[in-house]
Amino acid sequence: MEKEKALGILSLIAISTLIVISFLIKSPFFQQNGDIYRMLFFHVPLAWIAYLAFFIVMISSIFYLKKEDRKYDNYAAASAEIGVIFAALTLITGSIWARAEWGVWWRWDPRLTTTLVTWIIYVAYLTLRGSLSEERKARLSAVYGIIAFISVPISYLSITISLHPQPITGGGGISSTIANGLIVGVIAYTILYTYILRIRKNTFESHDEVQMIEKNRRRTNTE
């Protein structure tokens, strides 16, 4: 539990730093639309870590199928939950951005659209987990966890080609200060992700343990 505590404090520090930094960084290029560009330091890292989380779902799924160890299934479930939440936050921040920048809540931007599709896939993944019996849950959701992630790059490719996108960040938009802010953001959210992942995985394991104890107690009572 010590490790979790340390990680918790660390993520608190990291996210606070990110918030402070997001207020300090100035960008003359983005400034013309007001302070909305500060959302960038949350929006972009959230998106990255959401995809990292989905990638971890696939890796855990492959390991589960190879080793049949419940640990990997718990990791996959935990990572999918975090990914869905981070992707949802990406969509929300993206939508607010679009409203401020172009006056509409949604633009069919390839990256945002792909994130929407991906988000739906992993909501489906969690729905699948919920409607499977304990016997087959881990194995079947592992198969879907693999199929799901493979479809993401192909979806992105076809969405990009079909939407004929206009570049969203104009030339010279990303200055080195902005890039530094993004790096801090990615680090901060990675720490937060690791922290929640561990907590959720521990929760699942405790849940398993409680059920085991219940079962054994019932058995010894009757004997």
Next chain:
Amino acid sequence: MNEYLKKVQSIVWKDIIIELRMKEMLNTMLIFSILVILISSFAFGTFNQEMTQSIAPGVLWIAFTFAGMLGLGRSFISEKDRGCLQGMMLAPTDWSAIYIGKTIANLIFMSIMEILTLIVFVVLFNFGQIITSPLKFVLITIVGTFGFVSVGTLLSAVSVNTKTREMLLPVLLFPVIVPIIIGAVEATLSIITANGQFWGWVRILVAYDIIFFTVSALSFNYVIEG
């Protein structure tokens, strides 16, 4: 290898004979796809030529995929009900033969539905006139349908194990086949307008087909085990 293919063939034959007798899947799929076309034509009003051109590909592929979904949902229910899937699994063959057999059978049912739907579509939408190259259209339909059926057959085997059985299939399948729908619609549109990236889309769909067919065939064992 030859033996393996023979077994695949008997699985396909079995499905076709049963379908020809019971007509559970084909009738429902066909009625449904025609309904989709009818309802779209009511919903979008009477079309002028221009509007037809831009809407036709979308309507057609919605009809194909929605009707296909209905058929795929049934695909493993008949196998589960009397333990027939287990019966096949007991036979001395790699289980991938079951996946390939079922996929081919579903592909055949889908194609029959698509051909009949297309006849209605040609009549109602004057589709024969607006399409520039029927051969290209056949190609993109085959490539698109194959990808759809490859993932669909696997996920159909997944969804029969859920509490709601085939209810979950659309939720699992549709977000994963987004590239197929986009690719097929865009390619169909490029055949109508005679410009656009037809071959580019074919290439993407072929890549999708290869990747997903392989992954599905490999992971099918894990789905049906137990």
Next chain:
Amino acid sequence: MKNRRKPKIIEIKGLSKNFGLTTALNQVNLKVDNFLTLFGPNGAGKTTLIRILSTLMKPSSGEAKINNIDVLNNPVRARSQIGVISHETHLYDGLKAEENLKFYGKLYNVKNLDKRINSLIKKVGLEHREKDRVADFSRGMRQRLSISRALLHDPLVLLLDEPYTGLDQHAAETLEQILDKFEDRTILQTTHNLERGLKLCCQVAILVDGEIVYKANAEEIGFEELKQIYNQKVQQNE
């Protein structure tokens, strides 16, 4: 009860199976050389054991061999030696009796399939119904056809999972006759029906809560004695 002599042909060592958190089988050891009946209440793990032996399911740990073929490493070869009869018939309603057998016969690579089907259909007394669809069959007829399905490839080992469930008198007798003639083969049968289960077998074992709690030779034990032991063992665990 007959004396059967055959080398040990089903060997199960330290077999365990967990479903998520549930332990279905716990360190099961069993050797079957002629005809063993495994008794156990519902949920004892009988079906799980049969499924692992018939390669439908992988165990969490332990090994199982059929005629010296490891069912884990060599499932396809093992399958060609196993015939399974369970309470599920594995038959397609939409196919005729004969078509069902033809389909499975092809999957098993049976030589002289037509001849084999004819003789099997006669054996289970369905020769005048072979052109009828299984959908029109009674439960007992389906079960009889299912028996002939399991015997198509002349398996060395028969695995029977609650075979008497839902059988009518005729089908049960047919099954018993066939099993009785199956002298040179190995049979593992699971059931909770003590009387039927004891009738033909040479050995008995009792499975409760995933563990083998009792083994004996059938000759040494009478029906009443078995009943007493069974009830005692089952109650201990309930």
